[in-house]
Amino acid sequence: xxxxxxxxxxxxxxxxxxxxxxxxxxxxxxxxxxxxxxxxxxxxxxxxxxxxxxxxxxxxxxxxxxxxxxxxxxxxxxxxxxxxxxxxxxxxxxxxxxxxxxxxxxxxxxxxxxxxxxxxxxxxxxxxxxxxxxxxxxxxxxxxxxxxxxxxxxxxxxxxxxxxxxxxxxxxxxxxxxxxxxxxxxxxxxxxxxxxxxxxxxxxxxxxxxxxxxxxxxxxxxxxxxxxx
Amino acid sequence: xxxxxxxxxxxxxxxxxxxxxxxxxxxxxxxxxxxxxxxxxxxxxxxxxxxxxxxxxxxxxxxxxxxxxxxxxxxxxxxxxxxxxxxxxxxxxxxxxxxxxxxxxxxxxxxxxxxxxxxxxxxxxxxxxxxxxxxxxxxxxxxxxxxxxxxxxxxxxxxxxxxxxxxxxxxxxxxxxxxxxxxxxxxxxxxxxxxxxxxxxxxxxxxxxxxxxxxxxxxxxxxxxxxxxxxxxxxxxxxxxxxxxxxxxxxxxxxxxxxxxxxxxxxxxxxxxxxxxxxxxxxxxxxxxxxxxxxxxxxxxxxxxxxxxxxxxxxxxxxxxxxxxxxxxxxxxxxxxxxxxxxxxxxxxxxxxxxxxxxxxxxx
Numbered sequence: 001x002x003x004x005x006x007x008x009x010x011x012x013x014x015x016x017x018x019x020x021x022x023x024x025x026x027x028x029x030x031x032x033x034x035x036x037x038x039x040x041x042x043x044x045x046x047x048x049x050x051x052x053x054x055x056x057x058x059x060x061x062x063x064x065x066x067x068x069x070x071x072x073x074x075x076x077x078x079x080x081x082x083x084x085x086x087x088x089x090x091x092x093x094x095x096x097x098x099x100x101x102x103x104x105x106x107x108x109x110x111x112x113x114x115x116x117x118x119x120x121x122x123x124x125x126x127x128x129x130x131x132x133x134x135x136x137x138x139x140x141x142x143x144x145x146x147x148x149x150x151x152x153x154x155x156x157x158x159x160x161x162x163x164x165x166x167x168x169x170x171x172x173x174x175x176x177x178x179x180x181x182x183x184x185x186x187x188x189x190x191x192x193x194x195x196x197x198x199x200x201x202x203x204x205x206x207x208x209x210x211x212x213x214x215x216x217x218x219x220x221x222x223x224x225x226x227x228x229x
Numbered sequence: 230x231x232x233x234x235x236x237x238x239x240x241x242x243x244x245x246x247x248x249x250x251x252x253x254x255x256x257x258x259x260x261x262x263x264x265x266x267x268x269x270x271x272x273x274x275x276x277x278x279x280x281x282x283x284x285x286x287x288x289x290x291x292x293x294x295x296x297x298x299x300x301x302x303x304x305x306x307x308x309x310x311x312x313x314x315x316x317x318x319x320x321x322x323x324x325x326x327x328x329x330x331x332x333x334x335x336x337x338x339x340x341x342x343x344x345x346x347x348x349x350x351x352x353x354x355x356x357x358x359x360x361x362x363x364x365x366x367x368x369x370x371x372x373x374x375x376x377x378x379x380x381x382x383x384x385x386x387x388x389x390x391x392x393x394x395x396x397x398x399x400x401x402x403x404x405x406x407x408x409x410x411x412x413x414x415x416x417x418x419x420x421x422x423x424x425x426x427x428x429x430x431x432x433x434x435x436x437x438x439x440x441x442x443x444x445x446x447x448x449x450x451x452x453x454x455x456x457x458x459x460x461x462x463x464x465x466x467x468x469x470x471x472x473x474x475x476x477x478x479x480x481x482x483x484x485x486x487x488x489x490x491x492x493x494x495x496x497x498x499x500x501x502x503x504x505x506x507x508x509x510x511x512x513x514x515x516x517x518x519x520x521x522x523x524x525x526x527x528x529x530x531x532x533x534x535x536x537x538x539x540x541x542x543x544x545x546x547x548x549x550x551x552x553x554x555x556x557x558x559x560x561x562x563x564x565x566x567x568x569x570x571x572x573x574x575x576x577x578x579x580x581x582x583x584x585x586x587x588x589x590x591x592x593x
Contacts, residue, residue, distance in 0.1 A: 123314050126278055129301035130308035131328030131376045138302075141327075145318045 009198050011178055012186035013205075019094070019182060020162040023101040027109040027158045028151070030102065035110045035150075036143075039117035050114075054107045064104060065171025072096045072172060097173045097180055101162045109158040116150020117143065149224040153217060160213045164206070231255070233380065233412065237274045237283035246270050246281060250441040252429045254288045254380070254412045259423040259444070261416075262433035268416045271433070272382050275414070276308050277301040287380050287412075307373030309383040313365035315357035321368050322353040328376025338409065343371045346408060347401055363394035367401060374409070381413045387422065395422075402426060403587060420455075424464050424504050425586045449555035451534045451544055456557055461507040461542065464586070465554050469495045478523075485546065485553010486526040490583045502587035507542060507557035509582040514568055516577050524580040528556065530572050541565045545578055556580075 038050050056064055069091055072078030078090035078099070090096040124146060128138035144151070166184040173180035175189060183202060190199035236249040248271045252258045260268045273279040277292065278301055285293040292299045307328075315324050325340065344350050347367045357365060366386055373381060386402075387395045399422070406413070406426065417423050423430065423444070430447045432439040432455065439454075440447055448455055448463045455461065467481035467488065472495055479492045481501060488503060495501065516525055529551025532544040539562040547553030556578055560570075570576070 123310070123312075124316060126301075127308070127310065127314045127316070128327070129278070130276060130306055131372065132302050133327070134302050142316060146316075 008177065009186075009201065012181050012183050013202075015094075015178065015181065016163055016183040019097055019101060020159045022098055023105060023162045024109075024155055024159045026098070026102050027105060028155060031106060031109040031154065031158075032113060032151075035113035035154075036117055036139075038110070038114045053110050056104045057107050061104065061165065061167025062171055065100070065168040068096075068100050068103070068168065068172045072099065091172050092174050092176060092180060094179055097169060097182070100168045100172050101165060104165055104168050105158045105161045108161045109154040112153040112157065113147060113150045116147035116153075119150075120146045149220070152220060156213060156217055160210065163209065231288050233258070233275075233288075233414070234284065234286045235271065235275060237271060237281045237285070239281035239283070241267075241270045241279060241281060244436050246274075246436045248274075248433070248436070248438050250431050250438050252414075252431065252441060255410070256428035257406055257413045257415055257426050258429040258431060259415045259417055259427035260431045260433060261420070261423050261427075262418065262439075264418055266433045267436040268418075268433055269384055270436075272308075272384050272414060272416055275380075276306055276382055277304055278308075290379075305377070305379040307376055307378035307381040309366075309369050309373050309381070309386045311385045311389055313357070313362075313369035315360075315365055315368060315372070317357055319357075320353070321349065321355050321357060321360070324357060324368060325353075325372050325375055328372060338374050338377055338411075340375060343374050346404055347371045361394070362390050363397050366390065366394075366398060370401070370405075374405075374411075378411065381411055383413060383415045385416050385418070388418075399425060420458075420460060420462075424462065425502075445555065449544055449557060451532050451542065456507075456544075457534065457536060457542060461557055461559065462504050463507075463555055463557055465503040465505065467501050467503050469497055469499050469501060471497060483547065483554040485548030485551075486528075488526075488580070488583050489523045490585070492585060501585055504584045504586045505556055505580055506582065507559040509580060510545070510556055510558035511579045511581070512543070512558055512560055512564075512568070512570060513577045513579055517579065520579070522579045522581055524583060526556075526578045526580065528553075528576055528578040530570060530574050530576060531555075533570075533572055535562065539563070541570075543570070545576070547578075549575060551575075 034053065038046055070076050072090035074089045078096065079088065082088060082090045087093070090099065120143065124142050125138050128142045133141065164184060166188070169180070169182055169185055173182070175181040175185045183206065187199050187202045190202070231254045232251050233254050234251045238247045240246070244267065246267045248267060260271065262268055270279060274281050274283070275285055277299060280298060283293065291297060292304055316327065319327065325344070344353070347370060349364065349367055349371060352360060352364055352368065357368065360368065370386065387398060390398065403426065415426060427444050429442065430444045431441040432447060432453060440450065445464050447453060448461070450456055465483045467483045470480040470482050470487065472479040477491045478489050479495050481488050481490070481503060483503070526547055527549050528545040528547050529549070530543050531546050531551055534542050536542060541560055541562055543558045543560070545551070545556040545558055547556060558578060
């Protein structure tokens, strides 16, 4: 076994963190209104939307990746979008990975935020309205602080889940070093090419990372339930 | 024009609401009725929290009609919910300030005044999580008042509290009533609360308004369920005339008569509210010579209603001509027959018990 760890091992790590951070930020912005609507709407078809958002939970990542590949490719809407800046396709690019990750991690962000909004109930918002708060002010001063545990859980899960995705990335990103080669793909590659040291360093890193994420979440949850009672 | 006018009709959840009333935009108006009769629904419609077809205007300001529906946050209301509904993530002080962030000294209802009136000075920097039920409800009342409302809506603010806590808060509510010139709509299913606080009454039953008007008139209306209920009573607004320094007996005047009752020192000329239960008023044809009952008043029988439990409820007008304040008397059918009582007859009303139900109010 070669004990020398190749230096470009850090490239996928940095790329993965960039991807996860950007995905999480986008998901907080896009996911919050969706979660709010799912929590408050009385439309009969809202559960259909909720199911659509949740599909990546059960769909094989390769299936989602396949459709994304078609959509992002030259003849799909992604290709049309890419042609705006003279590119042919969004597949096998970093922006394409971000789009894929946003869709794939969406349920992990929307669900906790929706739950938090639902747990809060109508009453605080009603009280705020009777105190002359516009819906906009009530949302930022009451709903967001009260749902903050949900936001925190959503952000952590969204980030962690993006770090760990493999199937979708492989389908739409391939493994272009420095552009689309993320951690999970890199591990796969190292194993394929029998670079066991690199593979085990990354794998162990992932284990430690996952453990810390879950432990942090449990501690936060414990603290939140303590201060809420 | 200074009135609260309401007319809502439609289906809310499982029941039909058809509520229409007009009450003066001053003093306390109680909305009274059994649980589930639509009291809360009416109040939520007034606040704009629910929307039914209809009309709502307050002191000439139209909040809702066929064309307009003003959103909740643009209605100058204060709303006190059954549960205090404080914001758990804000301190008591920030809860109080929420409806009025830029507190100016020009505000009609000042922060310091309200905090003192409600006795919550010591709680300001605490979290609502660490307050007792009664404290929470006082903060909720203060928060609603500090939003400088033109109409205060209170939905059974005491119903979630135990009797001791209720007794602790009621004096604050009475003080509010006396200190602030703010119309209050107050929902209750507890007649004792209504008798203490209300000037006007809206009587509701199964989504309909049975009657509305001054409390004392509705209490004495034999066609309404109130006068025939087990704890039927009348509320009388009385003026303190004098008080015996030795035995503490105070003389309070009502139209057509005077009541004597033992009381803590009362200032002469102040207004007090008395409550007389129908069961505490018996009737005699002659003035009884020796008795422990101190209040024997001339009255005239105006109207009677026989009840299925072999008793008779009579409406009395005080004074020889029966033109004074109204009292209710409940006696057995047998005594009624034996004395040959009937409407139009002059009698002596013997009042066994009179209660002071409201704190002092400044002389008008």
